[in-house]
Amino acid sequence: MSTTITTSKQDLGLQPRSTSQTPEMKTSIFGEFVQETLALTKRLFIQLQRRPSTLMAGIIQPLLWLILFGALFQNAPQGLFGNNLSYGQFIGAGVIVFTAFGGALNAGLPIMFDREFGFLNRLLVAPLTSRFSIVAASAIYIITLSFLQTAAIVVASAFLGAGLPNIVGLGIIALIVFLLVLGVTALSLALAFALPGHIELIAVIFVTNLPLLFASTALAPLSFMPQWLQVIASLNPLSYAIEPIRYLYTHPSWNFASPVMQTSWATISFGIALLILVAFDAVVLVAIQPLLRRRLG
Template identity: 75%
Template sequence: MTSPQASLNGKVTVAQTPLDANPVGNFLQETIALTRRLFIQLQRRPSTLIAGIIQPLMWLILFGALFQNAPQGLFGDNVNYGQFLGAGVIVFTAFGGALNAGLPVMFDREFGFLNRLLVAPLSSRYSIVAASAIFITAMSLIQTAAIVAMSAFLGAGLPDALGLGLVALIVLLLVVGVTALSLGLAFFLPGHIELIAVIFVTNLPLLFASTALVPLSFMPMWLQWVATLNPLSYAIEPIRYIYLHDDWSLNSIVMQAPWGQVTLGAALLILLGFAAVVLLSIQPRLRRSLA
C-alpha cells in the first residue's frame, strides 16, 4: 500500500507500506499528511489566519462600543452588550470558517490536485475529507480562543475550566455539521463561483435570523420561530448562559422559544442531531465523488 506524506514544499509524496497491513494506521497516516499540507499552505499565507482572528475581534470591539450606552437591563440583569455579544461572535466566526471549508477542496478540484489524490492508492479516500475537517476545526478553535481572550480583556468575564470545555464542545459540534455541509456542497456544485454564492447568500440571513445580535424577545413572532429553527441559536444561547451564570447545568433553561423552554442539554442534543443528519445526508454524494 502507498500512502501520501506532506513534504516541506506543500506537495504530497508517496511512501511505500505493506498492502492493507494496517488500514486504520494507513488512514491516520494519510489524514495527517493531507492535514499537514493544509497547514503548510497556511504557513505560507498567514494572512488567512490573521484576518480570521482580526475580523471577529473588530466585531466584538465595534459592536460592543456601538451599544455601550444601551439602557441598563436591556439585555438582562447586570449584563452589558459586550457580555451579550461575545457568544454571538464566537459562534458566527466558527460558522463562517466552517462554511468556507469546501473552498480548498473546490480549488483542488479545479486545479486538478484532487484528481491526483483520487487516482493515488489511498487506503481510504475519506482521508481527504477528514483532513479538511481537522484543519477547519483547528482554525475555529484558535479563533474561539482569541475571542474568549479579548472578551475577558473587555470585561465580559471568563467561564471556569469546565465551562470553557463545554464552549469548545459546542463550537466543535457546530463546526462538524457546517463543515460537512460545506464539503458536501464542494463535491456537488460545479465550481467555486457557485460555492461562494451559496456562502454569501447564507451568511448574513443566518446571522440576523439568530440570537447573535439581539435577544429572542426583541424579535417579531415570525422571526422568533425562524430563529428557533436556526442551529446557530442552539450554539449561541448555551455559550451565552455559561458566560453569564456560574451555576449552570444541563437542566438550565437557556432559551425561551415560542413553543417552549430549551435546556442546555436539549440544545446540545439538537446540535449533535444537526451534525449527525448532515453527515448522513452527504454520505451518498461523497461515496459517488470519492469512488
C-alpha cells in the first residue's frame, strides 16, 4: 500500500525527482518542459486571437503618439533636438521603447487573473515537469507581442520620414527591446505573485508608467532637463534603451565604442548601455528567484 501511494505522488510531481538522472532522463525532462511551455504559450495566443483588440490597441496607440507628438513639435527650431533632426525622428526611439516597456509592465495581469479565477491553482496541482514553464510562457508571449509592436513602429517611422536602419541596426534594436522587455516582464510577473489582487497591480502600473516615461530621454534630451531630473533620467533603465536606438537612427556608421549619452558623471557608450541593460536583467532575475520558488513550490 505504501509503495502505491509513493508512486502516485511522484507521478503527480509532488515528490522531488531523483538527483541521479541519466543524460537521457535530463533530455526527456527538458523536452517535456519545452512542450509544457509551448502549450501554455499557445493558450495565451488563443486568448489573443479571441480578443484581437488588445493587439490592435497596442499598435495603434504608439502610432498615434508618433504622429501627434511629431506634428505638435514640427515647427520647433531646426537643430533643437540635434543637427538636422526633426522631433518626429527624435521621438521614434522613445515610442519604441515606451511601447515595449508598457506591454512588459502589463505582463503580470494574465497571471493575476488566472490566480483570481482559480486557473493558476489548477496549473500548480497539474503534473508539470517544471512550474517555471508558467512564467516562461508568459515571458515568451509578451516578448513576441513587443516585437510585433516594434516592427509596426519601425515601419511607420520609415514612412513618416525617420528613415530605416540597416539589417544589423534592426537586429540591435530587436536585442535592445528583448533585454528591456525581459527585465520588466520578470518584475511584472513577480508583482503578480506578490500582490493580493489585480486592483493593486493595476495601481502599481499606473503609478510607475508615466513617471518613468517623463523621467527618461523619451520625450526630451538630458540637456533640456533640470539637474535633479537629469540624475533620475540617468538612473532610469529606459534611457539606456532609448539612446542606443536613437543613435542607430541618426548615425549610419556606429560601433560599440560610440558615445550615445552624456550623463552627469560619465559618457555612456553604445556597448556600456547594452551592458547596463544586461546587468538590469541579471539583477531582476536573481532578485525574483526566491519569490517565484516560494509561490510556485
